[in-house]
Amino acid sequence: MPIVKPFMASRKFTSTIEAGTGTGPTFAIAATAFTDDTGAAATAFPSSFAYYVLYLNAQIQTADTSTITTTTLTIPGGDVLDPATPVFVEMVVN
Structure with missing residues (x-):
């Protein structure tokens, strides 16, 4: 059984679809196009x-809808x- 870290917190990021590039399967939004939950521009x-x-658009998406990396x-x-x-990402960090 994996070890569960005791500390959990969340980080929130917001942007819009217009910040994305590419088409079809390659459509992506750079981390730098988001603002974080403090209102500052995200770097990663x-x-x-x-x-x-x-x-x-405020609707939760299923896991197969997206992938995410640091960038x-x-x-x-x-x-x-x-x-x-609107695009909103909430990441639970530990």
């Missing part, structure tokens, strides 16, 4: 996290969404 997503939750949130097919669609 956390490198170590337990899980993350993606919200598009990029990839949303395959996200380019078909309205450019003003």
Whole structure:
């Protein structure tokens, strides 16, 4: 059984679909296009996290909707969404 770290906190990031680039399966939004929960421009997503939750237009998305790295949130097919669609990522870090 894996060891569970005792400390948990969350980091929140917000942007819009219009900040993304690419089409189809390569549509992605750079971490630097997000603001963090303090209102500052993000430089990167956390490198170590337990899980993350993606919200598009305030709707929780399933795990197969996206992938995330320290530099990029990839949303395959996200380019078909309205450019003003809000993108919100909550990462639970430990």
